[in-house]
Amino acid sequence: MVVGLVRQRLKRGRQLEQGVKAGVHGLAQQPFGQAHCVSRVRRHPRCQFVGGVHQMLRRDHLRYQAPLFRLSGVDGVAGEHHFRCPRQPNQPRQQPGSTVARNDAELDEALSELGLFRGNPHVAHAGQIESGPDGRLVVCTDSIAFGLPEDVRNVLVTAGHTGRSAVPYLLKVRPFGFICSDGGKGREEAGVAGIYVVEADGLAGATVDAHRARMGDGISSYRDGTISAVNALAAQAGVCLGMPAAQAAALLVRRRV
């Protein structure tokens, strides 16, 4: 149940903070408008979403950023139930009526206005979705290069390719899980090569199709992304080809090590 929303619009030189408590409730059962894309990819029987408690936050320019702001108490992550893998009424861990689903404009607004600044001099548009009882976060940011030490316990959703040059960044951050872009894959599928390299280091990861999610826009990876490649550790967590990135991120953040 949505109990509150604190927004912060972060602009250079000013901050606007709004407390919003009304109106969000009504969104709770709306269908999410965008991501029922790609049904051409074979569906994995484990492609089922399990609900949980989530919080949305945004990271942006460090120097302009203020403390953590969050959409607190949201039972479910935006967009998690619009998939080709419909939830089953008797699915374990599922909370009936727990979904917060939004249309695109509402999600855009929430993601663009919720703010948490991160210590990085670059523009690193990002959002976080806290999930599960252990406080792990799904963190969206525009590049794996913007990962932080604390992301070792988080799932990073980013928007650069996952070729060999991404590997040093992934191994430096060592996120609990990650979803990056496939960069359009490239010759010999070089754009996804990194997910298999880091598998040996215990990193669970996947890529999204660069034709569907905008490269350089981590929120687009999360919102528009469709899984195009998966390493074995991510597959063990239930991530499969064709799955929306939001669903894959939710699975990764809950995976058991």
Added chain:
Amino acid sequence: MSDLQTEMLRTERGAIMALDSAADVLAANRERDVLVTASYIGVLPARLLREHLPRAVIGFDGGGGPLGASIAGLWYLEALNIPAAAVDVMTVILGDGVDVYRTGRISYLNRPAADCAVRAGMSAQEAAQRMLDHDPAQPGAYQVTNRQVVHENAQGRQVVVTDLIVFGTEADQRNVLVTAGHTGRSGARHIIKVRPFGFVCSDGGRGRDDSGMAGLEITNAEGIAGATVDASRARMGDGMSTYEDGVVSAANELALACGVRVGMPAREAAVLLLDRDPG
């Protein structure tokens, strides 16, 4: 130089450096070196490259991506007058700058790169060489018109393609102008000022109350025949795209009278307008 960069060629003007990532740009590259990167050329990598303003940049196109996000850095860099080009992602190994240099094929480029004689289909190696050997022009905003004559009839009238109706000249009073701005009331004002023999412009996505084509009626009253093309089919701001990709979305009475029809290719409409009897 750092081992994050591989020198492929050096002349007295600078070097061609291969980088596995655009993030590996260095201050030493500033204004001298051509960087061939194995990064996509979206806004984010372009922003990183801007930190040290290299002479020129090559990245990969990522297949273009939604809203052209994977190549949007080309236009970011164009605003800085930095030549930039993308290679077809399927021709390269992502994350391997040397491979991009050796095997990449240019798929997209910006105006400064065109100034350096870079062309689509060219090898990345040749493109980088031209970027190193040539400087881009530094035109003012009204000097980048991309004006081109694409057809001439027996009477000497021409179909002239240019990016904006504002770039029309006095000579175009006997020509058909194919341009790429919208045809709202402000567009009509410029059309009436130029008074071309005929015109094909964009509908700008139409807008509320079809305001993006409101100029058709206004210009018809002035005796100017014209049509619009669907902005979802032809790139706004690119007159050649209007001509090559455009599909007629609306036409005024004078244009309809000479045979222009909705759904017709823009190039066909342009010739009909060119050959119309002025009465």
